[in-house]
Amino acid sequence: MELFFPDPTENLLPYDGEAYYHGVVFSPVEIERCMEYFLNRVPWRNDEVVMFGKHLVTARKTAWFSDDFTFYTYSGTTKTAHPLSPELLFLKEKAEVLTGGKYNSCLLNLYHTGAEGMGWHSDNESSIIAGSSIASLSFGARRKFSFKHKRSKETVSLFLEDGGLLDMRGTTQENWVHQLPKTTRIDQPRVNLTFRLMR
Numbered sequence: 001m002e003l004f005f006p007d008p009t010e011n012l013l014p015y016d017g018e019a020y021y022h023g024v025v026f027s028p029v030e031i032e033r034c035m036e037y038f039l040n041r042v043p044w045r046n047d048e049v050v051m052f053g054k055h056l057v058t059a060r061k062t063a064w065f066s067d068d069f070t071f072y073t074y075s076g077t078t079k080t081a082h083p084l085s086p087e088l089l090f091l092k093e094k095a096e097v098l099t100g101g102k103y104n105s106c107l108l109n110l111y112h113t114g115a116e117g118m119g120w121h122s123d124n125e126s127s128i129i130a131g132s133s134i135a136s137l138s139f140g141a142r143r144k145f146s147f148k149h150k151r152s153k154e155t156v157s158l159f160l161e162d163g164g165l166l167d168m169r170g171t172t173q174e175n176w177v178h179q180l181p182k183t184t185r186i187d188q189p190r191v192n193l194t195f196r197l198m199r
């Protein structure tokens with residue numbers, strides 16, 4: 001499904017969850033400044049995950065920021081958090097105004113090209129307050145994003161644009177997985193931020 005005129009009050013999920021796409025919520029100048037910050041001043045690290053008992057390092061890079069948590073366990077490994085920078089506080093406040101949610105931490109992902117993506121998962125770690133909004137902000141290359149219902153296997157897809165905001169909340173993480181599929185068609189970088197409320 002392609003959304004030309006996103007309606008942030010329209011739930012993209014047919015049942016068992018809530019996802020709202022607000023479309024592009026930043027001006028071209030804001031987007032340019034954010035990209036400059038992401039590409040030049042974020043302390044990126046290759047992500048480490050434990051999968052099938054194996055310790056793997058992903059091509060995708062990540063950075064973890066938080067108000068008041070120094071450590072965060074995710075995909076079986078513990079990461080250290082940086083304090084939220086002025087740039088991230090600006091983005092957090094914008095997301096809070098638009099979604100009505102509250103956030104205290106942010107995971108950044110850098111996909112250098114379409115060869116990097118993220119497989120099916122849900123953001124349902126016990127450290128995330130269940131049902132709270134997760135605000136996903138995207139910058140750079142426009143990429144497809146999909147949801148799949150855990151039992152019915154029904155899928156819903158949309159394109160996340162440069163400067164776009166997606167709000168996932170309610171029982172979404174309980175009942176749906178999501179992914180960022182790899183694609184050979186894109187050779188430009190994309191940065192995604194997920195603002196979360198952690199306990």
Ligand SMILES: O=C(O)CCC(=O)C(=O)O
Pocket residue numbers: 107109118123136145160178179180192194
């Ligand atoms: O890059 C994206 O749009 C998805 C990121 C994601 O699902 C996550 O960080 O948990």
Ligand SMILES: [Fe+2]
Pocket residue numbers: 121122123178
């Ligand atoms: Fe996720």
